[in-house]
Amino acid sequence: LxxxxxxxxxxxxxxxxxxxxxxxxxxxxxxxxxxxxxxxxxxxxxxxxxxxxxxxxxxxxxxxxxxxxxxxxxxxxxxxxxxxxxxxxxxxxxxxxxxxxxxxxxxxxxxxxxxxxxxxxxxxxxxxxxxxxxxxxxxxxxxxxxxxxxxxxxxxxxxxxxxxxxxxxxxxxxxxxxxxxxxxxxxxxxxxxxxxxxxxxxxxxxxxxxxxxxxxxxxxxxxxxxxxxxxxxxxxxxxxxxxxxxxxxxxxxxxxxxxxxxxxxxxxxxxxxxxDPLTYGTAEPVPWSRFDRSFTLVLDRGLDLRGLLPRYAHTVNGAADPDIPVQFVRRGDIVKFTIVNRSLVVHPWHLHGHHVLVLARNGQPATGSPLWLDSFDVRPGEVWEVAFEANNPGMWANHCHNLPHAGAGMMLHLAYE
Ligand code: C2O
Ligand code: CU
The missing domain is CATH 2.60.40.420 (Cupredoxins -  blue copper proteins)
Structure with missing residues (x-):
């Protein structure tokens, strides 16, 4: 060591x-x-x-x-x-x-x-x-x-x-x-x-x-x-x-x-x-022509009325962990996520088990493509489109890596076998 x-x-x-x-x-x-x-x-x-x-x-x-x-x-x-x-x-x-x-x-x-x-x-x-x-x-x-x-x-x-x-x-x-x-x-x-x-x-x-x-x-x-x-x-x-x-x-x-x-x-x-890695380099074609599943994650703030989390929770699609439904895909799927930050703070997004290919930010295709990330800042008002191949089966955490945010609700899971 x-x-x-x-x-x-x-x-x-x-x-x-x-x-x-x-x-x-x-x-x-x-x-x-x-x-x-x-x-x-x-x-x-x-x-x-x-x-x-x-x-x-x-x-x-x-x-x-x-x-x-x-x-x-x-x-x-x-x-x-x-x-x-x-x-x-x-x-x-x-x-x-x-x-x-x-x-x-x-x-x-x-x-x-x-x-x-x-x-x-x-x-x-x-x-x-x-x-x-x-x-x-x-x-x-x-x-x-x-x-x-x-x-x-x-x-x-x-x-x-x-x-x-x-x-x-x-x-x-x-x-x-x-x-x-x-x-x-x-x-x-x-x-x-x-x-x-x-x-x-x-x-x-x-x-x-x-x-x-x-x-x-x-x-x-x-x-x-x-x-x-x-x-x-x-x-x-x-x-x-x-x-x-x-x-x-x-x-x-x-x-x-x-x-x-x-x-x-x-x-x-x-x-x-x-x-800016997204506007750096030359655009290259995305390797996929279709997406088998598409999910949208809207990041925001909300009241946690259950008393489990800090009163003002960090939410995904209006819910906070552990109440955010698991997102199921099939092995081999090409999965697209659109991540929308409607809150007033940065959310560094992190998916376990996979790297995601950045497709676009705020509707602008990523010219730094192929840009494979596992951690990326979604700033207030931004919309990121990313995709990945479901090639590593299991139950995977998908969360904000501002860890106090994750602990206050901003954590969900993706699953397939
Ligand atoms: Cu480094 Cu689930 O995180
Ligand atoms: Cu966050």
Whole structure:
């Protein structure tokens, strides 16, 4: 295990453009046989005192650290993670955010497994066949559990190769953005891959300065044509990941604050325009000519009259979890979702078990197509049209990844066998 300090500079993927994971119609998952040797990890969840912003704060941690240990694998490995709960009364699970595992490995309590209570354990096992940048977190009382520190990074590299490969999960613990090691030595001109992961419940603004860069992948999926960019900021939604390729000297800002550098000079980035993956690149034809099912999700606010949720619930089609009907599809269906945000706040949408192809936003086709996402910000007034192939049977959570919103009703399920 690599002790996670929030950032690891290790021998990893070459920062040159490379094929990671760019499916034609979404990934399909396969289950490893029980006899296959695995890369093994043990994560023990427990209350802990950790340091944030120079202060000691109470946290919930995996193996005593926030973020938890980095889970890194190479394509072809089998990953086996033994989860133990020492003393987290609300229970713990592991959800592999953005990584499309078989349903029984998805880590949603009361849906795919029972929550792991103090003294209990659960073993997860799945194949590392999807290269890219992901993360894991508890899905039990997740609004509290993730905020308190029960998360870590999951990185699957295409092959072990050399190069500076820097993982930057950004998380706010007790009001402090957890620091990454401030400087990594790198010779000028040497390639750098930054794996930016937003593990908070709200959007962060990232700026990579010092050298031109490319956005190589979003949500673990390679962009088809990563052209050079400079002086553009990246807005990463809650749960989202951007892989950025650049060269030293480089400096990374998050919300205007320098989080990491190779020793580059400070740069003023506040005025930079925002990179928009939906209007970037060239339109490419959608691989499907028809949709077998179409659903509309209207996101709003409403009164919860049952007294189960905060009085003002976050609603989908006028209902709040657990009263939102399960949406049933058939295996093999091409499913379209239209997501309408009628509320006054951003809802970072996240479907488990699948990546969705973005078709359009506010009626404008996505020219950055094919853009496969698992986490995307639906801003107030926006309408997103996305689609996916139902190729991973099970009961899947489909929810807002502002986790307090999910806990206050904005969570539903999609099912097929
Ligand atoms: Cu990262 Cu159901 O979530
Ligand atoms: Cu929300």
């Amino acid at each position: 690599v002790a996670g300090t929030g950032l690891a500079a290790s021998a990893g993927a070459t920062p040159a453009p490379q094929h990671q994971h760019a499916p034609v119609a979404g990934p399909a998952v396969s289950e490893p046989a029980a006899s296959e040797p695995a890369r093994q990890f043990t994560l023990t969840a427990g209350t802990a005192t950790v340091e944030a912003g120079g202060k000691k704060v109470e946290a919930w941690a995996f193996n005593g650290q926030v973020p938890g240990p980095e889970i890194a694998a190479t394509v072809g490995d089998v990953i086996e993670v033994k989860l133990r709960n020492r003393d987290i009364d609300r229970g713990v699970t592991l959800h592999w955010h953005g990584y499309d595992v078989p349903n029984d490995q998805d880590g949603v309590p009361d849906v795919t497994q029972a929550a792991v209570l103090p003294g209990q354990e659960f073993v997860y096992r799945f194949r590392a066949d999807q290269a890219g940048t992901y993360w894991y977190h508890t899905h039990s009382a997740s609004d509290v559990g993730v905020r308190m520190g029960l998360y870590g990074v999951l990185v699957v590299r295409p092959r072990p190769v050399s190069g500076l490969d820097v993982i930057v999960p950004v998380h706010t613990l007790s009001g402090q953005i957890l620091p990454a090691p401030a400087v990594t030595a790198a010779a000028p001109g040497s390639p750098v891959r930054l794996r930016l992961i937003n593990t908070d419940s709200t959007t962060h603004r990232y700026a990579v300065a010092g050298a031109p860069f490319r956005v190589a992948a979003i949500d673990g999926m390679d962009l088809r044509h990563p052209s050079p960019l400079s002086e553009q900021a990246l807005l990463i939604p809650a749960g989202g990941r951007y892989d950025v390729l650049t060269t030293a000297p480089a400096v990374l800002y998050v919300d205007g604050r320098q989080l990491w550098s190779t020793g580059a000079q400070p740069v003023e980035t506040a005025h930079w325009p925002v990179f």
